[in-house]
Amino acid sequence: MSRPVSRRPVSRRSGAVDPFIVMDVMAAAAEKEAAGDSVVHLEVGQPSTPAPKAALAAAHAALDNDRIGYVAALGMPALRERIARHYRETYGADVSPERVIVTTGSSGGFPLAFLASFDAGDRVALAAPGYPAYRNILAALDLEAVDLPTSAADRFQPTVAALEKVGPIAGLIVASPSNPTGTMVNRAELKALAEWCDARGVRLISDEIYHGIVYEGETASAVEVSDHAIVVNSFSKYFSMTGWRVGWLIVPDELVRPIERLTQNFFISVPTLSQYAALAAFDGRDELDGHVRRYKANRDLLMAGLPATGLDRLTPAQGAFYIYADVSHLTNDSRDFCKRMLAEAGVATTPGVDFDRARGAGTLRISFAGSTLEMEEAVRRLERWRRA
Numbered sequence: 001m002s003r004p005v006s007r008r009p010v011s012r013r014s015g016a017v018d019p020f021i022v023m024d025v026m027a028a029a030a031e032k033e034a035a036g037d038s039v040v041h042l043e044v045g046q047p048s049t050p051a052p053k054a055a056l057a058a059a060h061a062a063l064d065n066d067r068i069g070y071v072a073a074l075g076m077p078a079l080r081e082r083i084a085r086h087y088r089e090t091y092g093a094d095v096s097p098e099r100v101i102v103t104t105g106s107s108g109g110f111p112l113a114f115l116a117s118f119d120a121g122d123r124v125a126l127a128a129p130g131y132p133a134y135r136n137i138l139a140a141l142d143l144e145a146v147d148l149p150t151s152a153a154d155r156f157q158p159t160v161a162a163l164e165k166v167g168p169i170a171g172l173i174v175a176s177p178s179n180p181t182g183t184m185v186n187r188a189e190l191k192a193l194a195e196w197c198d199a200r201g202v203r204l205i206s207d208e209i210y211h212g213i214v215y216e217g218e219t220a221s222a223v224e225v226s227d228h229a230i231v232v233n234s235f236s237k238y239f240s241m242t243g244w245r246v247g248w249l250i251v252p253d254e255l256v257r258p259i260e261r262l263t264q265n266f267f268i269s270v271p272t273l274s275q276y277a278a279l280a281a282f283d284g285r286d287e288l289d290g291h292v293r294r295y296k297a298n299r300d301l302l303m304a305g306l307p308a309t310g311l312d313r314l315t316p317a318q319g320a321f322y323i324y325a326d327v328s329h330l331t332n333d334s335r336d337f338c339k340r341m342l343a344e345a346g347v348a349t350t351p352g353v354d355f356d357r358a359r360g361a362g363t364l365r366i367s368f369a370g371s372t373l374e375m376e377e378a379v380r381r382l383e384r385w386r387r388a
Contacts, residue, residue, distance in 0.1 A: 052284025075102025182317025
């Protein structure tokens with residue numbers, strides 16, 4: 001007679017992490033395509049373009065001439081220096097290369113920033129709607145995510161007035177341009193948030209991964225307004241290098257060594273080949289700015305065309321490549337609405353519950369990172385679907 005096998009239960013931390021719903025949408029879209037159906041992808045926040053030509057050439061050269069072994073945990077010195085130079089050239093900010101930490105994309109940077117800044121049980125505030133991985137990573141690290149409900153009136157961004165109401169917090173995450181709304185905080189607003197945080201010993205973490213993809217308004221970096229903030233950035237969005245998995249942090253001096261120790265143990269180092277490519281990517285700005293002009297054309301096309309499909313409550317994106325749509329007049333279940341849109345119209349979008357647990361049942365996110373032809377086709381399909 002066989003004896004029952006004792007199984008250790010799944011950890012509470014992993015059980016507390018919600019799925020990243022856009023990945024489920026991508027899987028459903030791929031399944032539909034595998035069955036022979038056509039799908040227009042408005043769900044994925046990924047440029048449809050490859051890495052810049054200069055980055056690809058540097059990667060080929062590195063494969064021919066370098067053994068591609070481990071490098072320093074904090075990143076190649078040349079890449080850290082080039083990123084520091086980027087802050088001088090772009091923001092007029094004097095950032096020491098020693099404060100630059102190369103990471104495995106922004107996704108690898110957030111756990112490092114959170115672990116170095118907070119202890120288990122700390123409360124970290126973030127805007128709702130907001131990028132779901134913030135909340136999910138915080139949950140996995142036994143940190144409490146504190147929602148700051150926002151509205152169109154404040155461009156779905158945190159405000160000092162909202163912070164005054166949340167009680168004690170250890171951290172604040174700000175994203176400008178934001179995912180999913182594409183809205184931004186200006187320099188004066190970012191400075192006010194940084195001063196509020198600095199006065200209370202609250203760690204400001206500024207997600208700036210969509211910097212460079214801006215259509216109107218000023219682009220401000222947290223390094224301009226605070227010596228204590230952490231900046232998170234990536235080569236994935238503006239630089240069009242999602243799969244290369246390389247990003248960076250700018251951190252205060254006192255966090256460099258703690259994050260270095262964490263990186264040594266978690267990751268050893270960021271892929272060497274990706275760092276060679278990233279270093280050269282800064283030389284592809286003309287090519288990359290051309291992508292931004294296309295994103296703007298896509299945004300303008302959708303803002304003009306979507307109202308005829310019934311999607312007429314749209315947040316005008318100042319940056320990034322997303323439109324956040326209020327569909328509460330059409331549905332009270334955004335997951336089902338997006339599922340039907342995919343099945344019946346062949347258009348994939350992301351339900352708002354991925355970004356706002358309280359109000360997301362009445363919203364969805366539309367990505368315009370693809371080609372302009374795809375945006376035109378999406379509008380045609382949605383018009384037919386709404387008339388059916």
